[in-house]
Amino acid sequence: MNPVLVELSRGERVESWHRGAVAVADAAGRLVWSIGDVERLIYPRSALKMLQALPLVETGAADAYGLSNRELALACASHSGEAFHVETVAAWLHKIGCSESDLACGPPPGLTRAHHNCSGKHTGFLTVARHIGAPTDGYQEPDHPVQRLALGGMAEMAGVDPAALPVAIDGCTAPAAALSLTALATAMGRLADPAGLGEGRAAAARRLDAAVKAEPLYVAGTGRACTALIEAAGGAASVKTGAEGAYVAVISKLGLGVALKIDDGAGRGAETAIAAVLARLGVVDPADATVAALIQPPVTNSVGRVVGQRRPSTDLLAALQALDP
């Protein structure tokens, strides 16, 4: 039974709450701090994107096609489908001799496939397929060479057996692997401190992390939590949300990885929890207005009056005292 990590008050009472678990690990796979059950397998969903993008750099595809930080950030993104996202994806598709019809992710209602929040990840997959001479058709299937590279790299980074990696299907049609939070935090710790990895893998980790930090608007979008936290961290960390309450952070400043999952899948719970952990680690300043708006935003009513608050639970705050930055 996971503890309450985040609660919402109304008046004098707690109205709703979010349970979950958080793991903080280093590149050696050492669990530095945790709360809740961090061994149960969860679906990190889009929180896997920085791992899924490793082959894009590691195979040489990114260099072969001259990809910029914006394109690499989009490969790691769940973007908002703003014009600059869609236009960058479209130009990238053109550069690799593909078009929107090659994307396996379906279009959001009334929009094009390039508007799908995962279109950058998918264009990254297509770029790898082009570069290694694999067919573009079926690139999203788990047994396609592109996905074998992505899943194999992910398993290595997480320190798990790739043959035993459970894989379901994500909203965008790509494989959705399941990992424990400990394994996921370890993978993020290795992105944060890649010195112990092979040379090509380490270079890929550093380049993706740098791209995400350089182009936070391309990782999410205007007003989004990931964009705000990457900007607030000022180069100390990359972060990435995943559907159904997942969140990861790659803290290069400390050589640590963070992974969390809210049991009920609520993004609002995940945003408050990751912001509280990053604040405790000194990666973001809780006095920063955009950070405070994630850690303890007011609940307002339809005329703007404050009627409650979202905030880290006392259990989370107490447990965080043992997380020594």
Next chain:
Amino acid sequence: MNPVLVELSRGERVESWHRGAVAVADAAGRLVWSIGDVERLIYPRSALKMLQALPLVETGAADAYGLSNRELALACASHSGEAFHVETVAAWLHKIGCSESDLACGPPPGLTRAHHNCSGKHTGFLTVARHIGAPTDGYQEPDHPVQRLALGGMAEMAGVDPAALPVAIDGCTAPAAALSLTALATAMGRLADPAGLGEGRAAAARRLDAAVKAEPLYVAGTGRACTALIEAAGGAASVKTGAEGAYVAVISKLGLGVALKIDDGAGRGAETAIAAVLARLGVVDPADATVAALIQPPVTNSVGRVVGQRRPSTDLLAALQALDP
């Protein structure tokens, strides 16, 4: 610690889950069936609207202004702001000599106050104020005569001390009372079987229940769960959702009331749980497509492939075996 009531699967695994509690009670306040902690106080939010509308009928205001089933249903509604909702509210406001500017609920972004999902409830409050000769200004304040009537009636129906009723502020600026699920289910049981109430209260309960059943589109809107469940129940029950995972049902066919709250506030969890309870009670047919779409909807990806399922938990299904219809 409340049990898991609803879970979401992806592939072979459960990805997210929703904990909560449910109470089923009769008009005598007897707890017929329950799961989870049904004594803790929760905010039913808009699930209180049928109770808050009692004074509208009971004071004679509804008759004095010749209100139709549509207007009474809107008084009990969290409507979607469709044209027919907004136009009916506007005409009703005109009929009582008020205008949109008298509504205390704020406008949704870019829209008018009549579009607010609670505009029918607020117009009902204004109608009571007009009828009893109270000022319309400040009608949403807990100490205004209109709210004293509403809170007093609610406390009587729930069998609690009105002086001890905790009250916070709702999203629409009206009072948000806190009740236990047992008390809330009792109040709904009394709406379902009002024979033991005073004559005026009983008539008001029957008239509101009939209005909700007659005009389910005015209680919620196109494609909404409340509308679908009232239609599927075919006169056997009224239902009403509340923000943050609350739901109630008034089952006139059985003389029972149902009240539930999902701990984390998820509407998707509340919809599946209430539909499962109503199906077990024989009030709705789980083979009905609109009911099945609430009890166990598929989780589909962006190309329409089924990748998982939302469903009642095995704990809820097992516990429901003891709920004898």
